[in-house]
Amino acid sequence: MTDLLVRGGRVIDPSRGTDGLADVLMRDGRIEAVGRNIPAGPGTSVLDAAGKVVAPGLIDIHVHLREPGFEQAETIASGAMAAAAGGFTAVCAMPNTDPVTDSQATVGFVLRQATRAGKARVYPIGAVSMGQRGEQLTEFGEMVEAGAVAVSDDGKPVASSHLMRTALEYAKTFGIPVADHCEDLSLARGGAMHEGLVSARLGLKGIPSAAEEIMVARDIILADLTGGRLHLCHMSTRGSVELIRRAKEKGLRVTAEATPHHFTLTHDRCLGYDTSAKMSPPLREAADRDAIRAGLRDGTIDCIASDHAPHHYDAKEREFDDAPNGIVGLETALGLAIRELVEPGILTLPELIALMSTRPARAFGIPGGTLAVGAPADLVVLDPSCRWVVRAEELHSISTNSPFLGETLVGRAQVTVVAGQVVYDCSDCSDS
Amino acid sequence: MTAPSPPAALPALGKDLVGLEPLSAGQIRLILDTAEPFKEVSERAIKKVPALRGKTIVNLFFEPSTRTRISFEFAEKRLSADTVNVAASGSSVSKGETLVDTARNLEAMRIDMVVIRHGASGAAQFLGNRIRSNVINAGDGMHEHPTQGLLDLLTLRDRFGRIEGLKVALCGDVLHSRVARSNIWGLLKLGAEVAVCGPATLIPREFAELGVQILPRIEDAIAWADALNVLRLQLERMEAGFVPSLREYNRVFGVTRRRLERAPRDLVILHPGPMNRGVEIDSDVADGPFSVILPQVTNGVAVRMAVLYLLAGGAPDWRSPAGGGAGKPDD
Numbered sequence: 073m074t075d076l077l078v079r080g081g082r083v084i085d086p087s088r089g090t091d092g093l094a095d096v097l098m099r100d101g102r103i104e105a106v107g108r109n110i111p112a113g114p115g116t117s118v119l120d121a122a123g124k125v126v127a128p129g130l131i132d133i134h135v136h137l138r139e140p141g142f143e144q145a146e147t148i149a150s151g152a153m154a155a156a157a158g159g160f161t162a163v164c165a166m167p168n169t170d171p172v173t174d175s176q177a178t179v180g181f182v183l184r185q186a187t188r189a190g191k192a193r194v195y196p197i198g199a200v201s202m203g204q205r206g207e208q209l210t211e212f213g214e215m216v217e218a219g220a221v222a223v224s225d226d227g228k229p230v231a232s233s234h235l236m237r238t239a240l241e242y243a244k245t246f247g248i249p250v251a252d253h254c255e256d257l258s259l260a261r262g263g264a265m266h267e268g269l270v271s272a273r274l275g276l277k278g279i280p281s282a283a284e285e286i287m288v289a290r291d292i293i294l295a296d297l298t299g300g301r302l303h304l305c306h307m308s309t310r311g312s313v314e315l316i317r318r319a320k321e322k323g324l325r326v327t328a329e330a331t332p333h334h335f336t337l338t339h340d341r342c343l344g345y346d347t348s349a350k351m352s353p354p355l356r357e358a359a360d361r362d363a364i365r366a367g368l369r370d371g372t373i374d375c376i377a378s379d380h381a382p383h384h385y386d387a388k389e390r391e392f393d394d395a396p397n398g399i400v401g402l403e404t405a406l407g408l409a410i411r412e413l414v415e416p417g418i419l420t421l422p423e424l425i426a427l428m429s430t431r432p433a434r435a436f437g438i439p440g441g442t443l444a445v446g447a448p449a450d451l452v453v454l455d456p457s458c459r460w461v462v463r464a465e466e467l468h469s470i471s472t473n474s475p476f477l478g479e480t481l482v483g484r485a486q487v488t489v490v491a492g493q494v495v496y497d498c499s500d501c502s503d504s
Numbered sequence: 505m506t507a508p509s510p511p512a513a514l515p516a517l518g519k520d521l522v523g524l525e526p527l528s529a530g531q532i533r534l535i536l537d538t539a540e541p542f543k544e545v546s547e548r549a550i551k552k553v554p555a556l557r558g559k560t561i562v563n564l565f566f567e568p569s570t571r572t573r574i575s576f577e578f579a580e581k582r583l584s585a586d587t588v589n590v591a592a593s594g595s596s597v598s599k600g601e602t603l604v605d606t607a608r609n610l611e612a613m614r615i616d617m618v619v620i621r622h623g624a625s626g627a628a629q630f631l632g633n634r635i636r637s638n639v640i641n642a643g644d645g646m647h648e649h650p651t652q653g654l655l656d657l658l659t660l661r662d663r664f665g666r667i668e669g670l671k672v673a674l675c676g677d678v679l680h681s682r683v684a685r686s687n688i689w690g691l692l693k694l695g696a697e698v699a700v701c702g703p704a705t706l707i708p709r710e711f712a713e714l715g716v717q718i719l720p721r722i723e724d725a726i727a728w729a730d731a732l733n734v735l736r737l738q739l740e741r742m743e744a745g746f747v748p749s750l751r752e753y754n755r756v757f758g759v760t761r762r763r764l765e766r767a768p769r770d771l772v773i774l775h776p777g778p779m780n781r782g783v784e785i786d787s788d789v790a791d792g793p794f795s796v797i798l799p800q801v802t803n804g805v806a807v808r809m810a811v812l813y814l815l816a817g818g819a820p821d822w823r824s825p826a827g828g829g830a831g832k833p834d835d
Contacts, residue, residue: 269710276646391603
């Protein structure tokens with residue numbers, strides 16, 4: 073294996089609180105050295121990062137890669153490629169595939185496909201319940217042994233409070249978090265968007281913020297009861313942010329994520345019945361979006377996750393009520409985060425990188441998120457000021473369901489390195 | 505030198521009529537004004553003008569409808585259009601064809617206009633965005649039913665001589681009502697005061713942000729309004745738990761003669777139909793002297809003729825259509 077030297081970049085490593093010009097030398101898939109003027113030995117590949125930012129590879133703990141079962145929308149290979157193109161060196165794949173990732177065998181399948189793809193690392197998330205039916209716990213122990221890093225019934229909430237309690241308790245044995253999609257289905261059922269003025273105008277059944285907040289509150293109470301590790305997926309309301317803030321003040325083991333679309337867009341985007349703005353949880357109000365931003369800034373929300381949700385091109389080409397939820401997000405997450413959070417001064421670039429690498433790695437207990445010597449040689453060279461236009465034909469994902477097509481984003485991954493190997497190189501693509 | 509008159513094909517309304525929300529007050533008035541002379545066509549012995557001769561129109565009904573479909577069909581026939589009715593149960597739609605495929609097939613048949621009734625909010629706009637033909641919304645989910653809103657406006661204008669300054673209360677299941685939404689936009693744009701009244705489970709409180717008053721009791725609406733538009737309460741609402749029983753609904757929210765007798769002024773009563781007599785409205789009110797429920801139906805044909813005519817590119821002077829003499833008025 074040849075050495076790789078990334079030379080002359082601004083190296084930001086939130087795990088060690090460092091930010092400055094340095095070289096990074098990688099050897100045998102590990103970080104070998106970080107420092108000034110590291111000499112390139114014979115046979116060392118050199119990557120010039122002058123004028124660029126070098127950071128730990130981004131980590132997205134919430135993606136849907138659709139394989140097995142929905143390969144017309146995405147495969148593990150295409151999703152891992154899209155991840156690399158977005159600057160991600162690792163993603164965590166949700167289990168709502170067909171069949172559901174609810175056993176040692178299905179966890180192993182995801183890992184094998186990811187290895188074959190050889191792009192970003194893919195960590196499987198196992199289901200909480202068999203078939204995500206909300207009844208019987210899956211074999212957490214066997215799934216963890218096979219490589220699962222968390223459990224979740226995402227796409228669906230864990231509706232039964234008893235099941236959620238037992239999941240939080242049982243998961244403690246294996247040190248993994250239980251990630252919940254918080255939605256009270258009796259309030260949300262049949263809803264197509266956020267309940268508010270826009271839904272009233274459009275005549276669409278709304279999903280009140282209370283549908284999320286009730287479950288966030290329940291889960292926090294159960295985390296308190298059990299001492300289990302709770303992770304709250306895609307938080308979308310100001311009430312949820314407040315509940316998490318109080319839970320953290322109390323010292324509970326709770327982490328939370330927010331998506332780029334929830335810190336960027338509001339329910340106004342649904343006007344005109346634009347199905348590319350249909351999500352679960354739905355896009356909410358400006359005050360909610362602002363609360364998410366504030367939560368990211370003050371640490372209430374631990375990480376940014378894309379909830380990458382590919383759908384075949386004609387699945388969204390239908391009535392709003394019948395269109396599926398979700399958007400692709402791996403390739404737009406960084407550019408949106410810099411445009412929406414760093415440019416307006418809500419976060420510094422090192423703070424953003426922490427929310428997209430170091431902190432998600434810690435939340436799910438996975439390697440990476442650091443450039444410490446001996447850590448996996450997963451890093452990204454990014455141009456934080458590159459302005460580029462999102463074009464469907466340039467996305468690596470099989471699906472292009474995104475409300476951001478045609479928009480100009482700020483900041484883009486140029487080179488993505490996984491285990492010391494370049495898996496994505498766009499150092500000559502520029503349209504700034 | 506006089507300024508050239510605008511070409512007849514200039515669309516006064518745009519390509520489609522998906523709702524009253526996107527229309528200006530001027531556009532709404534244009535439709536109402538255009539409907540006036542069309543009223544007279546329906547009073548003739550030979551109820552036909554050639555304004556849409558050679559135009560093909562598909563009435564695409566994904567939900568059962570008697571009144572609206574027949575009203576559109578009469579409007580189309582009285583304008584001499586060729587029409588085809590497609591009911592969802594008798595078409596490939598029931599075999600699972602998507603709306604976008606249905607749209608493409610209609611497009612391929614080179615039809616001029618589509619009148620669509622669909623259970624999903626936004627279906628009319630969806631279709632309009634994908635085909636070149638004009639699309640008229642005949643009711644989409646809980647969104648809008650613009651021709652119903654227009655015929656309600658026309659009926660109010662007939663009765664009061666104006667819309668501006670009128671106080672109109674929409675009573676009942678506002679939450680699920682496309683009629684309510686079209687009325688709210690039309691009335692607000694023409695300068696009326698609008699209130700909604702019904703059980704809080706069926707009133708979207710966000711409408712207050714549009715300048716609509718929310719009146720909790722039917723007695724408040726009766727005391728306040730010049731006209732009540734009484735919305736149909738569908739049986740499913742009871743089953744879904746929005747109201748405990750139809751009996752209680754009538755006792756608390758029903759428009760009854762006893763309640764109307766306490767009104768400070770005579771109220772005009774509208775209902776978009778079909779009525780649940782004895783639920784949201786009592787028979788002696790529906791059949792009483794202040795009911796304009798049947799004039800609403802008559803006006804429905806005239807308003808739909810006006811919409812079809814204007815969307816087809818007709819200039820407001822329809823009495824002298826190009827290429828056909830039979831359209832001359834009798835007098």
